[in-house]
Amino acid sequence: AMATMLRDDWANPSSVHRAGQNVRHRIDLAREAVGDLVGCRDRELVFTSGGTEAINLAIRGSLTVAPERRLVVSSRLEHSAVRGTLDRLVERGEIKVHWIGADLAGRLDLDELDDVLDAHAEEIALVTLLWANNETGVVQPIERIGAACHARGVRFHVDAVQCVGKRPVTVRDLPIDLMSISAHKLHGPKGVGALYLRRGVRVEPLITGGPQERERRGGTENAPGIVGFGVAATEAKAWLATSDVDRVGPLRDEFERRIVEALPDTSVNGGDAERLWNTTNLGFPRLEAEAILLSLSERGVSASAGAACSSGSLDPSPVLLAMGIDPRVAHGSIRFSLSRETTHADIDGAVPLVIDVVSRLKALRPP
Numbered sequence: 001a002m003a004t005m006l007r008d009d010w011a012n013p014s015s016v017h018r019a020g021q022n023v024r025h026r027i028d029l030a031r032e033a034v035g036d037l038v039g040c041r042d043r044e045l046v047f048t049s050g051g052t053e054a055i056n057l058a059i060r061g062s063l064t065v066a067p068e069r070r071l072v073v074s075s076r077l078e079h080s081a082v083r084g085t086l087d088r089l090v091e092r093g094e095i096k097v098h099w100i101g102a103d104l105a106g107r108l109d110l111d112e113l114d115d116v117l118d119a120h121a122e123e124i125a126l127v128t129l130l131w132a133n134n135e136t137g138v139v140q141p142i143e144r145i146g147a148a149c150h151a152r153g154v155r156f157h158v159d160a161v162q163c164v165g166k167r168p169v170t171v172r173d174l175p176i177d178l179m180s181i182s183a184h185k186l187h188g189p190k191g192v193g194a195l196y197l198r199r200g201v202r203v204e205p206l207i208t209g210g211p212q213e214r215e216r217r218g219g220t221e222n223a224p225g226i227v228g229f230g231v232a233a234t235e236a237k238a239w240l241a242t243s244d245v246d247r248v249g250p251l252r253d254e255f256e257r258r259i260v261e262a263l264p265d266t267s268v269n270g271g272d273a274e275r276l277w278n279t280t281n282l283g284f285p286r287l288e289a290e291a292i293l294l295s296l297s298e299r300g301v302s303a304s305a306g307a308a309c310s311s312g313s314l315d316p317s318p319v320l321l322a323m324g325i326d327p328r329v330a331h332g333s334i335r336f337s338l339s340r341e342t343t344h345a346d347i348d349g350a351v352p353l354v355i356d357v358v359s360r361l362k363a364l365r366p367p
């Protein structure tokens with residue numbers, strides 16, 4: 001679909017000529033498909049350059065429309081798109097953030113959330129929290145959190161980047177005002193995402209210019225990306241309606257079980273909480289995540305650690321540290337992701353490689 005857009009349907013969707021209107025129509029269909037996937041009306045969606053921009057629009061756009069409210073409530077478990085944005089606003093003295101704590105399994109402290117909402121509802125511009133964590137897969141009780149916000153008249157943004165496409169989401173039935181999503185987490189292209197804005201919820205645009213996206217995001221649309229997003233959304237919706245979801249969930253559990261059986265000091269980070277079926281975060285104490293990742297990569301297994309690589313060494317993931325995980329475990333923690341395309345043969349192939357790589361590195365470890 002994207003190749004056709006690049007090769008044939010390259011006209012500007014804002015042009016009145018037939019070629020432009022054809023592209024406009026393709027964008028409209030993509031918006032309907034994404035709306036259908038998340039359960040909202042197409043006009044409630046603003047296409048963006050990805051999850052990060054959607055999150056920035058939600059946070060910064062909400063702050064601008066409520067200048068008298070200078071407190072944001074979030075958590076240290078958030079993706080850097082949220083954490084980094086809030087840290088920067090705090091550094092500039094523009095806002096204060098109340099960071100909600102979490103337990104060792106990565107579950108947010110909801111009593112703390114209730115307390116801060118009770119004490120400061122009038123000052124809070126936004127509560128912004130993750131639905132499913134990108135490093136551990138831990139799922140937060142978004143309905144309970146949204147209800148608590150709405151009971152105090154507080155606006156609620158959800159980073160649903162990891163959830164959408166992996167479990168059914170019907171945002172219209174949930175107490176959510178804004179929701180960020182990203183195409184590349186559901187087999188779509190990188191560099192395109194969307195912000196859901198419940199009808200009547202206003203944000204100040206980040207990108208001003210033309211009237212595109214109902215004056216909420218200026219600039220000629222990324223038509224190939226948006227059309228690719230639409231196709232990915234249609235396919236994800238169709239997949240979610242099948243029973244295949246019951247096939248892939250147990251694959252992750254089997255992967256974990258076989259590794260923990262062979263390497264009993266392995267910890268499953270977030271394993272005691274409800275998790276998304278596709279993510280597993282395994283901690284191998286006193287090993288370096290980077291060494292494991294490089295050895296696995298050489299043997300054809302692509303995994304990642306939570307934090308970005310800085311000057312050749314991996315810092316332990318701030319998310320795992322915020323959960324209170326021992327830094328010696330956090331240092332040796334690896335995230336493996338499955339997808340709807342993962343097969344039992346993939347698990348059979350990866351498990352012995354992981355066990356072998358970790359065992360070899362353990363043998364080299366100083367006593």
Ligand code: PLP
Pocket residue numbers: 049050051052053079081130132133134159161162182183184191192193
């Ligand atoms: N939020 C979460 C939970 C993510 O996993 C990601 C992924 O990268 C993002 C936000 C940012 O999305 P994007 O990469 O589309 O900017």
